[in-house]
Amino acid sequence: MDFASDNAAGASPLVLEALLAANHGAVPAYGSDPYSTRAKTMLNDVFEREVTAFFVTTGTAANALALGALCPPWGAIFGHHHAHIANDECGAPEMFTAGAKLVGIDGPTAKISPDAFRTTLKDFPVGTVRQVQPGALSLSQATECGTLYACDEIATLSDIAHGAGMPVHMDGARFANALVALGCTPAQMSWKAGVDVLSFGATKNGTFACEAVIFFDSEKAKNFAYQCKRGGHTLSKGRLLGAQMAAYLENDHWLDLARSANAHASDLAAGLKGIPGVRLAWDAPANQIFAILPRAADEALKRAGARYYDWGSRGHATSQALAPDEVFIRLVTSFATEAEAVRLFVSIVREAVA
């Protein structure tokens, strides 16, 4: 019953098999191997256009490198107060931009409100030398609260950003989970909605350590190879990344994995919703569930060895009034979640509450 993180599992068996298969023989180093080349071609197909893609091992690297390619040191990166880039990357975006400023924007359940974005932008007039300048917008899809932007919501925010002269970055650590929940195409959820650079996450959804930074505007990628190398993010045995990504994409494996994770989350939500005294904090249609439980249920779960985060302590839950005997938790499912774990979890809560 590990619902703490979609990083707790290893790699999907198909990805691992591909790694095994890719291990034989000598191939060119530093990303010029046939596995990486093939994975890049597959991404063109996935996004229905030519893209410029780079593979790195962590989501923090993908985000920070992408922002470093978009935003100058004297720029402001606009993102939600709760965004991963703001709170969970120990200043990596600041490092890779050589000191840009992250500006937090409000909005319910970790979604940037267009009005709040417009209002915040007024504090950063173009040409006012004493202030950092509009640098980039960064959206998380899915968000830290497991919520999703509809494609037209992405387009609205992108339009505001572009209107202010800024490119748009999407932190897609859970891109696949969002995609299958929305039922749209990768193109619709990214470049067709105005996204310029995408951190295309794969690690949480089945690879061992592989993310793609995908540029829809190749001009913005022109120095990216240097930025990666300089950041220590150019693997010598690049096939490690290329083979993972190719296997991840092959035969829509990535979508199958995400559907499985989402289905488990949906089952969890459905199971919990029906229990008296248990509430879901908000609608979260991908692979994260935010629930408010009686403390007795929390204690029973922990006795049974269940793992998950107490979300209240992260300050994300301020809009939720908790009774003194309630706890606010986050549950994350992944491709590796087992149906039995979901059933067990729900039944423990039900019994504890009864």
Place this chain on the structure above:
Amino acid sequence: MDFASDNAAGASPLVLEALLAANHGAVPAYGSDPYSTRAKTMLNDVFEREVTAFFVTTGTAANALALGALCPPWGAIFGHHHAHIANDECGAPEMFTAGAKLVGIDGPTAKISPDAFRTTLKDFPVGTVRQVQPGALSLSQATECGTLYACDEIATLSDIAHGAGMPVHMDGARFANALVALGCTPAQMSWKAGVDVLSFGATKNGTFACEAVIFFDSEKAKNFAYQCKRGGHTLSKGRLLGAQMAAYLENDHWLDLARSANAHASDLAAGLKGIPGVRLAWDAPANQIFAILPRAADEALKRAGARYYDWGSRGHATSQALAPDEVFIRLVTSFATEAEAVRLFVSIVREAVA
């Protein structure tokens, strides 16, 4: 016949097996997994003392992060003119130190000469505000020219550095190859000779992507976890690194791999040395061979599909007088080199020359 780089192979089969075995079940993320813990304990044994170790995916990351932990932005990092940190990392040390200055020192075959080091140090007087201050010494073992520092040579350079108030970093991308060539212990070649922080390479010698940054002074490591995270170098599925390193160290697998690579290099050298018109540029006892061949041999090798670097073009060979019809090449062997490739290579040269 791939002698271009020890990055051209994949992982050793034992390392890959370990990855497979480590893939099952949920374990804590971000390096708190049992595989990483075990690998760290094994490193204590290897170095005959408690060490503080961190695992990253690339040698550039290991070096740049290590130097970032040792040298302030206003510091000078002393290293050989030909060092990897100076020429092959696209400024990563500058990035991770927030702008330190790399100062090149002379010495034959990429080994820092103690006299040249002492002379250079005079140009960086402590307390002279207009100049960057002594920050760190970085040694490569083995060097870019495949040569080795004897343990007492390391100690001599470390003493000079420590006397100037500087810590000592060792770039051990080929630590294992150097170690088995010298026949000393890991402790003797590192902390007992004054090394404070070691980039302990494993990727070139059998892992897929895993290097350890090893601190012999834990005080210098106190902020290293933040520096790694901030650099995007903290893998969420940390077992990928821990499992590789544990398998690499287990039952002295790493030493076996290095001995195999070195033996192939030694066979290559022996084979070439006996051919008229072929010279070895200098004695290189680990897994890199530097040879001067008649152009006819070079052409025959290339026709046969052999891969290796033309070393003359890298400016490392200025002390070698080449005849117009000679080429200066580097040959690198690895754990994956096959004896047949060595034999074939030598025979092609012999025939071309004959």
Place this chain on the structure above:
Amino acid sequence: MDFASDNAAGASPLVLEALLAANHGAVPAYGSDPYSTRAKTMLNDVFEREVTAFFVTTGTAANALALGALCPPWGAIFGHHHAHIANDECGAPEMFTAGAKLVGIDGPTAKISPDAFRTTLKDFPVGTVRQVQPGALSLSQATECGTLYACDEIATLSDIAHGAGMPVHMDGARFANALVALGCTPAQMSWKAGVDVLSFGATKNGTFACEAVIFFDSEKAKNFAYQCKRGGHTLSKGRLLGAQMAAYLENDHWLDLARSANAHASDLAAGLKGIPGVRLAWDAPANQIFAILPRAADEALKRAGARYYDWGSRGHATSQALAPDEVFIRLVTSFATEAEAVRLFVSIVREAVA
């Protein structure tokens, strides 16, 4: 009638005279001149203890360099949302810290609330690798809203910061104005209240371009000379700074200048307060006045050539309900303000309202 900024005037005549007097003859460069030495000795007297002082030309440099000496790249600098370091220095603190993160804290009229500080600190647990670590607290005295921290309020915030392992910086761009308003000693308002490093402003209060960075803990200053030089902030003809600062401090000239500026502000406030339809937004006891005027008065003032900032547009006034025909303005006085300008300003408002 220039109330736009205390940067609009030149230097006080005594400061200028001192510059003239200091111009003759050859003296050592780079701050080793007798003028700088004398000014540093005078600062020891002013602060009733030995201090380590450096002179720079701008407040932004003083703040950014000071923070760069206190906070590592992976650190958080806590300050009020409205602080100058956060909004008016184009990312200088981020640059000089190599990428630290500025974290905004709430509190009325630009004063940090101790409770809000304590609450915010909970989001930055020591040792949590994914987050930047407590780095420094920065207080502005006087604040951006012209308000003041009492000495015991400074001590309370310093205690919280020190308890979290952080040093305390004070942005004293208007240190003198705050000091004479509070009627305490420089020591009481700084190190006796827990301040570790002070940006001791002088430019707004009578020098041409001179600020001191004053360390009360000389250990924290040990690399500061390098940090200044590296930032381009070490003047070759250092007497330019030393002579200004010595003249500024001599015979309490600086206190006289600040008393004059504050008295003009007080007269302005008193004059405006008595006019029907005019409100002062809050009590501001130093040299900045925040007033809400009928638009007619604003228009009459502008016709008469008066200069001042529309403060509403800076987002600092959100707690103030403005009627549609009201404007929210900031008025700043300086040592160079003339009593006649104050009288004229008040009379124009009075007439416009009548």
Place this chain on the structure above:
Amino acid sequence: MDFASDNAAGASPLVLEALLAANHGAVPAYGSDPYSTRAKTMLNDVFEREVTAFFVTTGTAANALALGALCPPWGAIFGHHHAHIANDECGAPEMFTAGAKLVGIDGPTAKISPDAFRTTLKDFPVGTVRQVQPGALSLSQATECGTLYACDEIATLSDIAHGAGMPVHMDGARFANALVALGCTPAQMSWKAGVDVLSFGATKNGTFACEAVIFFDSEKAKNFAYQCKRGGHTLSKGRLLGAQMAAYLENDHWLDLARSANAHASDLAAGLKGIPGVRLAWDAPANQIFAILPRAADEALKRAGARYYDWGSRGHATSQALAPDEVFIRLVTSFATEAEAVRLFVSIVREAVA
């Protein structure tokens, strides 16, 4: 007898007078004052074209900011091994470029040799990801050895740089001294010879603290105001800089000052050349003289209180064979040098040698 540095004097009386005159009344802050505007217009005249100019207080700031505008973090800045940017700015160029690499080029008497430049460039192939990329060329005019590039020599180096896709920076800390020695126009010695950005020094030649960064390509200056502000280099009372620069340029005052400094140097050289046992190290036609004296003369000078640098210790004199009883010194004259000091210096040497 102060020949240690052209930073030992204060400001020229005309510059100081202008400061006095500029002190009255309120003017806009942050460089929008009429003095700065006028000085910029005068620079257009000086350079016979429209230029984009910014004023800062130090040469280090001018150089580092200029290079920060030209060279990306993954770039190489090519300059002579002895250049001020490489040895005397404590890593400021590295800081303002966020970590670019300074690459030293050889050439006699601190002048870059075109052949050495071409050869060095071969080590930095465009597109080779493991290496920093050609970023900028920086020339010093006059050089650290007091030598000068003829205009066509500048053009030759600029052509090589431009051919490699790099802009050209000139460190003109002693631009005026070089200009009057060559007898050419400012335009000929800068943009007509291919210089893209010029650090136009004035501090060593008569201002108190004022340098201009002059862009001949305004596109490269588009973010420079942010870069200055962020570096703490935007003076609030900008008239301090504008007034100095305007006075410096007015009626060719700057050329008069430089002619005076150069004439003193020429007198020194002529006086010393005639003394048996005294040698000039090389021809240095501006305001720095490099001489080799018998130790007895050195001792007599020091007893008489003369100040100058022992140049041998800076490693610039390696090509000069010194006898054991000889010393290698640098003598710098300035606008403030007195003819009597020159005469006295020469006579002391003559007597000591006799």
